[in-house]
Amino acid sequence: MQNTRINDLIAILRCPKTGSCLRLEHDVLVSEAGERYPIVNGKPILVRQIQPLHVRPPEDKVISQNIGHYDPPKEIAHTTDFKLHLGSGNVPCADPMVVSMDILPNVHVDVVAEAEFLPFADNSFSWVESGAVFEHLYDPIAAIKEVRRVLAPGGRMYIDTAFMQGYHGFPVHFF
Numbered sequence: 001m002q003n004t005r006i007n008d009l010i011a012i013l014r015c016p017k018t019g020s021c022l023r024l025e026h027d028v029l030v031s032e033a034g035e036r037y038p039i040v041n042g043k044p045i046l047v048r049q050i051q052p053l054h055v056r057p058p059e060d061k062v063i064s065q066n067i068g069h070y071d072p073p074k075e076i077a078h079t080t081d082f083k084l085h086l087g088s089g090n091v092p093c094a095d096p097m098v099v100s101m102d103i104l105p106n107v108h109v110d111v112v113a114e115a116e117f118l119p120f121a122d123n124s125f126s127w128v129e130s131g132a133v134f135e136h137l138y139d140p141i142a143a144i145k146e147v148r149r150v151l152a153p154g155g156r157m158y159i160d161t162a163f164m165q166g167y168h169g170f171p172v173h174f175f
Contacts, residue, residue: 005042005110009099009110009111010023012121012124013029013044013046013111013120013121014119014120015031015033015037015046015119016113016118017031017033017035018032018033020032020033022037022044027039029046037050038050038055040055040105040112041105043112044111044112044119045105045112046111046119047103047112047113047114047117048114053104054103054104054112055112056105057104057105058106063090064089064091064132065090066091068091069091069092069094070093070098070100071095072095072098072127072129073127073158076126076127077095079097079126079127080097081127081152081155082097082124082125083095083097083098083099083125083126084099084101084124084125084128084150085098085099085129086115086118086128086130086147087102087103087115087130087132087133088100088101088102088106088108089102089104089106090102090106090107090108090109099120099125101113103115115130115133115137115143115146116137116138116139116142116143116146117142117146118147118149118150120150121150122149122150123151123155124150125151125152125155126151126152126154126155126156127157128147128150128155128157128159129157129159130147130157130158130159131159132160132162134159134161135162144159147159
């Protein structure tokens, strides 16, 4: 995501700690409270406590790319509203209205963030989709509350998660 992509998203990006608006200052996003978030390889790093895994591209062996590309459902795809691919891994998407978000700075990720603290304004998305992510979250209940918060009125979500599947790990498997 280059600064032009950040400019496309700046109106909906929020500080993950305070929920306040962010402004772009060179290669940093700054909250109204003065919190600073780096932009690494064109990706805003919008996590509460930045760790090395958030800023260094992962090794190929831990990159999740379980499908060749992501497309929102046909009935949603034509809309001009933002759509969130939560936990996108390294799955590419050609739709400019899809925001690809992951905890790791994969090549095809737009925003690096935590599902439990989505760095987006209320009512930002008409569609949120997440596949095989919630079992990896520390607090999936907080994440679903965040999904509901960022969904616009009448928006829809599709979330699938492991149920009768063995362990499938990186970075962890909690739920």
